[in-house]
Amino acid sequence: MDKDIHILLAEDEPALGMIIKESLETRNFKVTHCLDGQAAWENFQKQEPHLLVLDVMMPKKDGFSLAKDIRTMNDSIPIIFLTAKSQTQDVVEGFTIGGNDYLKKPFSMEELIVRINNLLNRVNLQKNSEILKIGQFTFDFPKQTLTFQNEEPLQLTHREAHLLLHLVKNKNQVLDRSLILNKLWGNDDFFNARSMDVFITKLRKKLIQDSNIQIINVRGYGYKLVC
Amino acid sequence: MDKDIHILLAEDEPALGMIIKESLETRNFKVTHCLDGQAAWENFQKQEPHLLVLDVMMPKKDGFSLAKDIRTMNDSIPIIFLTAKSQTQDVVEGFTIGGNDYLKKPFSMEELIVRINNLLNRVNLQKNSEILKIGQFTFDFPKQTLTFQNEEPLQLTHREAHLLLHLVKNKNQVLDRSLILNKLWGNDDFFNARSMDVFITKLRKKLIQDSNIQIINVRGYGYKLVC
DNA sequence: AACCTGTGTTAACGTGTGTTAACCGATTAG
DNA sequence: CTAATCGGTTAACACACGTTAACACAGGTT
Structure with missing residues (x-):
């Protein structure tokens, strides 16, 4: 699962960069190592x-300046700065540019990994599993589509897609009603429970083409999706 | 123009607060001074x-806790912390809460004003000079053009370009309606919301050539651009 | 000045989504 | 067996959003 996560590492000291890269790769991250900002x-x-x-x-382009440019293209990608400096002012500069975390050298690999996982969970977890297969269907969660074999994709609604995602992620095991309700609806009162029943019906209809x-x-207790 | 800018100052030390307030008012800011967090x-x-x-x-409510509450209501309003502490850890805490800048006491008025102007400029006239790729399109924000493969560039209007920029910078994640409205329109009332809907329609039409x-x-909640 | 032209807002109407209600059968406790 | 409960299904509903067109207005042109 983690193998899908791609980390871009910019570190001009070759030895340190190598260590970080290898260390992250043992955690199943894909790492690209660049030796300068450019x-x-x-x-x-x-x-x-x-x-x-x-x-x-x-050299060529410092991390702050690089981050500034990157932020013009992407508001959300998590950025962690590594720095030898320890002055408050530098930390401030890093954050004002839009950095998400800050690590002072020397640091332990554990620290770095904890911070990476933190940031990925915060930003990235929901859109993590991109395209899933359910029997003869292809379920594209980001696009909210369900495609049977080579037919026209069927558009799902937001609720349908999220509910289906939960079921698929826990396929062949029973998923607790109130767990789903709390995650998708925020609470598990009577009305939301009935609303969920309606969506289960809708999903069943849309999945009817594959009888498996x-x-x-x-x-x-709840529901389980078998396939 | 600056007279329209309203700054809320929270500083429990009356003398210091007064100085800051008056100093900012000479710069044509409108300042409200509160003596505690509550x-x-x-x-x-x-x-x-x-x-x-x-x-x-x-007293009553510290700045970090106040900022946390404010961020539940408004993700984008710039926050500057004033503090006597100088430990890096406090700075980090401030930023993780969602602060945008940090000023260690004692500070000069000039410093404060530079930072205020910095943040206001960042929010108000996000300067951008980048060319982005969206699927098979090339989006030139400064020129406000959208080019499909090698075809003739399509001219975008100011609103279209800004809206698209926001969507692209946060692609594959849901962007809050009111966030966009507050950033581009200034407020999120009913009419602006409907206006935004119209622009979404326009953008969809202009992006129709790439079905991905x-x-x-x-x-x-809002919109997400997937590609 | 009168006239276009392009842009963004408002209005009007249509569609889609999620919630609630109503009615039903199935399962289980008493 | 009967009553209570849970879930299945369908439809009604309110409202968020989609779409198109009319409109107002600013800038430029004649």
Whole structure:
């Protein structure tokens, strides 16, 4: 799952960069290592990574300046700065540019990984699993479409897509009613529960073409999607 | 022009607060001075200022806690913290809450004013000089053009370009309606919301050539551009 | 000045989505 | 068996959003 996460690392010290890269790769991240800000900028435009780890002091283009440029193109991508400096003013500058976290050298790999996971969970988790297969269907969650074999994609609504995502992520196991309700509706009162029932019906209809797929109710507990 | 800018100042030390208030007023800002966090909170709800200057250590409600509450209502209003502390950790805390800048006491008025102007410029006239790719389109924001592959560039209007820029900068994630409205229109009343709907329609039409690009509505929340 | 032209807002009407209600059958407790 | 409960299904509904066109207005042109 993590192998889908792509991190762009900009660090001019080759040895340190190597260590970070390898260390992150053992955690199943895909890492691109650039040795200066200019290279990182070019790579960012080509590859569109999920997260950036930028050294502040680099040749050609420093990390702050690089982050500033990146923010003109993308408001949300998480940025972590690495810096040898410790003055408050630098931290401030990093954050005003739009950095999300800040790590002072020397730091432990554990620290870096904790921060990366933090940021990815905050921003990235929801859109993580891009395109899923359910039996003979293809479920594109970001686009909210459900495609049977090679037919025309069927457009799902926001609620349908989210509910289906939950079911698929927990397929072949019982999903607790109130768990889904709390996650998607915010609370599990009577009316929301009935609303969910309606959506279960809708999903069943849209999944009817593949008879191997079923949304099974477990009375008093919840639902499970089998396929 | 500056006389339209309203700053909410929360500073419990009356003398210092007075100095700041008067100093900002000579720069043509409209300033409301509150002596504790509780008063500032009430005032914020009533007046909806353009920028906040918050002391961190205050009676009744400290600046961090106040900022946290304010961020639940408004993601974008710039917040500057004033603090006597100088530890990096406090700075980090301030920024993770959603502060935009940080000023360590004692500071000069000039410093404060530079930062205020910085933040206001960033919010008001986001200067951008980049060329973005959206699927098979090239979006030149400064020129306000949208080019499909090698065809003739399509001219966008000012509103179209700004709206598209926001969507692209936050692509693949849901962008809050009222956030866009507040940024581009200044407020999120009914009529502006309908106006935005019209522009969404216009953008969809202009992006129709690449079927992988979609502006998806999330009922009650906002839009996301997927590509 | 009168006339276009392009832009953004407002209006009017249509469509889609999510919630609620109503009615039903199935399951289970007593 | 009967009553209570849970879930299935359909339809009614309110309202968010889509779409188109009319409109107002600013800038430029003649």
